[in-house]
Amino acid sequence: MKPARFAYHRPTTVAEAVAHLRDHAGGARVLAGGQSLVPMLNMRLWRPDALVDINEIDELDDLRVDGERTEIGALVRYSTLERSPLVAQRLPLLARIVTRVGDRQVRNRGTIGGSLVQGDPTGELPLACLVLGATVVAVGPGGVRRIPVAELYTGSYATVLEPDELLVAVEFPSHPQHAAFRQYCRKHNDFAVVSVVATGDRGADGRWHGVRIALGGVADSPVLATAAAAALEGTQLTDADLDAAAAAAAQVIDPPSDVRASAAYRRHLVPVHLRRALTDLRAARP
Template sequence: MKPAPFAYHRPTSVAEAVARLAEYDGAARVLAGGQSLVPMLNMRLWRPAALVDINELDELDDVRLDGHRITLGALVRYAALERSPLVAERLPLLARMVGHIGDRQVRNRGTVGGALAQADPTGELALACLVMGAVVTATGPGGTRRIPLSELYAGSYASTLEPDELLTAVEIPPQSRHVAFREVCRKHNDFAVLSVATTGDRDADGRWHDVRIGLGGVADTPVLAGAAAAAVTGTALDDADLEAAAAAALEVVDPPTDVRASAEYRRHLVPVHVRRALAELRAAPSR
């Protein structure tokens, strides 16, 4: 199939892009990498009145250090994250996870902003940004606002962005030194059945602090397993601590049943892979 007819705009500034979105009163869509949008158009599952192509907005296409924070422009491609020395040095979790996103073709075109605005509950980038405590910036007719990643999603494939707002950047604070990531897929580079991402720091006496555990694919949005993280904070991540965290992680899950897996199977996987991710974190060498 081919898309239904639509108007096409290619703005050269953020202000112009926002003005174009506002013209269509919620009936326009932003085109960045197009990895999700174009298939939906071709299947006519989405029939927007217009596309606003932001690929000319070079101001949104950089990875930079702002004080102690890393800022990722909305047009930064996954492939650029893979190659970035700054990401490798400062954002070890993102560096670890980005290679699990799609395949090489997807990573060459897919963008940071497009992935976060898509609000896919299985998306690796959304999970990474949640665990890292990221904040997105969005610009609309009324100005720019900052939205913590934990407040960006209203549900599965539903963000809290207004129809005339453009996600422009992601700000990420300093990160813990140690990370672990596990993902279950039916086949390589498929959509995730379940993802577990965890970060933390280890004191000289072997005790762990600032532990964060995030889960993808087990609810309408990626979620933080706060009780599970609390169960291991201040511990040496002994086997008993891992068991306690694995059990506590089930408190935040409400998994769906879909073509990839049943809710029962996803619920079974959660404690298994939380335990394994924490064991991987425990085994991480000092940095």
């Protein structure tokens, strides 16, 4: 099957792209990597009036550093995140987690901005951006908005972005000292059934501070398990601490049942993989 007819725009500036989005009044879709958009078009599940192809907007493909802050342009490909020495140094969790996205072909085309706008509840990039406290930068007719990833999603595959807004960059604060990631898939690099990320800083006395825990595949969007993280503040991540965190995390999930797993199975997996991730975190070198 082939897509329904649509207009095609290929702007070279952000302002031009936003103007096209505004002119089509919600009937346009943004084309970046196209890894999710193109199959939906071909199956005619989406029938937009127009596509706005942003691949010629050079400013969206940059990595920028400002003190402790790191900014990644919306068009930066997964493969760039995977191989960039700058990302490896400043955002090591991102460099690690992106290797679990799809296959080499997908990573060569897919973009960080596209992943965040797509909002797949099992997506690795939204999960990593959430736990790292990232903020997205969006530009629309009314100007620039900065939206914390924790406030970006309104549900499964749904964001707070307006139809005439374009996500242009993702801003990250300073990376925590340590991070651990666990994911369960039916096969290598398949869509995740459950994902867990834990980050934190360990003091000289062996106690952990600033712990953050994010869970994927357990609700309509990635979830911050704030109570579970709070239970670990100031602890040494003993086995008892891990049990308390796992019990707290179980209270904030509302997993779906789908072709990959039942809700009950996901509920079973969350504490198992959270304990494993926290065990990995505890074993990190000082």
